[in-house]
Amino acid sequence: APQLSLFDSLPVLTETPAPQPSILTRSARVWLPKRVLFTPDALEEEFGQQMFERISAAGLPIEILKSNRLTGLRGADERETYRNAKNTLAVVKAPPSAFRLQPIPPSADWQMNLAEGCPAHCQYCYLAGSLQGPPVVRAYANLPQMLQNTAQYEQPGKLTTFEVSCYTDVLGIEHLTGSLAECIRYFGTREGAQLRFVTKYDQVEPLLDLPHNGQVRARISLNAEPVTRRLEGGTASLEARLRAMRQLALPREQGGGGYRVGAVVAPIMPIPDWRDHYRHLLDRLAATLDFECDLTAEFISHRFTPGSKDVLQQWYPNMSLDLDESTRAQKRNKFGGVKYVYQPDDMRTLKQFFYEEWQQRFPQAPVLYWT
Numbered sequence: 001a002p003q004l005s006l007f008d009s010l011p012v013l014t015e016t017p018a019p020q021p022s023i024l025t026r027s028a029r030v031w032l033p034k035r036v037l038f039t040p041d042a043l044e045e046e047f048g049q050q051m052f053e054r055i056s057a058a059g060l061p062i063e064i065l066k067s068n069r070l071t072g073l074r075g076a077d078e079r080e081t082y083r084n085a086k087n088t089l090a091v092v093k094a095p096p097s098a099f100r101l102q103p104i105p106p107s108a109d110w111q112m113n114l115a116e117g118c119p120a121h122c123q124y125c126y127l128a129g130s131l132q133g134p135p136v137v138r139a140y141a142n143l144p145q146m147l148q149n150t151a152q153y154e155q156p157g158k159l160t161t162f163e164v165s166c167y168t169d170v171l172g173i174e175h176l177t178g179s180l181a182e183c184i185r186y187f188g189t190r191e192g193a194q195l196r197f198v199t200k201y202d203q204v205e206p207l208l209d210l211p212h213n214g215q216v217r218a219r220i221s222l223n224a225e226p227v228t229r230r231l232e233g234g235t236a237s238l239e240a241r242l243r244a245m246r247q248l249a250l251p252r253e254q255g256g257g258g259y260r261v262g263a264v265v266a267p268i269m270p271i272p273d274w275r276d277h278y279r280h281l282l283d284r285l286a287a288t289l290d291f292e293c294d295l296t297a298e299f300i301s302h303r304f305t306p307g308s309k310d311v312l313q314q315w316y317p318n319m320s321l322d323l324d325e326s327t328r329a330q331k332r333n334k335f336g337g338v339k340y341v342y343q344p345d346d347m348r349t350l351k352q353f354f355y356e357e358w359q360q361r362f363p364q365a366p367v368l369y370w371t
């Protein structure tokens with residue numbers, strides 16, 4: 001097939017030498033924030049107490065705030081604010097608004113946030129421009145009540161899906177919060193509901209024995225090797241994520257978690273030689289999942305908004321990510337907001353490529369959507 005001239009000319013990423021095996025196989029460093037804050041309200045919650053014990057056992061010093069407001073998080077400039085915030089975990093009580101769930105098509109029926117803010121450093125971060133205030137990780141101490149609250153959103157006679165990864169990487173903070181395990185145990189008891197989460201981390205061991213009862217779809221965020229290596233700071237390597245996905249999907253009798261799994265290929269970017277890189281990714285995935293399992297795919301092309309571009313350029317002044325509006329098409333949402341996506345012809349080419357390549361390797365695994 002002819003190469004896309006537009007994509008070939010896009011200076012999305014610059015070439016770097018091939019990675020050494022040690023980089024490819026590294027696990028993500030476990031996130032250990034420099035500051036951990038607890039609000040008084042959070043400490044009154046039983047689940048907040050459990051988090052307190054967990055974080056104390058990890059040897060992290062904890063500050064108990066005098067009021068329930070998080071203040072004093074800003075540094076001298078945006079860079080310092082960002083650095084401080086990414087090193088701060090605040091355990092707070094979710095506000096009443098967190099109990100009014102929002103639909104989140106096409107990913108799931110509803111989103112429920114067990115935390116907001118993420119320890120990783122992706123240069124294209126989806127959260128840029130959508131978080132209020134500095135990007136501190138705020139974990140919710142009243143999670144059990146939030147979970148009970150989801151029951152009223154279940155639709156009788158239909159599997160209702162709940163996405164918990166919209167505003168954080170749930171596995172990246174799990175060693176400190178235990179929140180994902182709490183969600184998995186809860187949804188394991190709900191016949192009519194399914195929990196969906198996605199991660200770029202790989203510490204799945206503590207999830208393997210949880211009683212999920214098939215009511216959970218564990219998805220791993222995957223991308224072409226050059227994208228994961230250069231743009232996804234602080235996350236697990238691609239190799240480590242693939243290993244984690246295998247562990248999650250393997251049947252229990254073979255030492256795995258027996259989870260339904262999913263590949264979220266995102267954000268798809270037409271980097272130089274993109275066909276080769278993405279084919280290689282799908283080949284590696286096929287080699288990873290060389291046994292029968294319940295697998296789905298989601299394909300998400302890269303996009304940005306004027307607001308997210310502004311924030312990302314403050315967070316990552318030396319970024320190598322292409323955010324040139326002139327090469328993109330504008331898409332408007334129903335409220336008039338603009339996002340920049342690839343041109344329609346380019347989108348079609350990318351979409352066709354991914355559907356064909358996926359179906360060749362995984363004929364039984366449905367593609368849930370392309371966006």
Ligand code: SF4
Nearest residue numbers: 118120121122125126
């Ligand atoms: Fe942002 Fe997701 Fe990367 Fe976290 S893992 S920094 S939320 S894009």
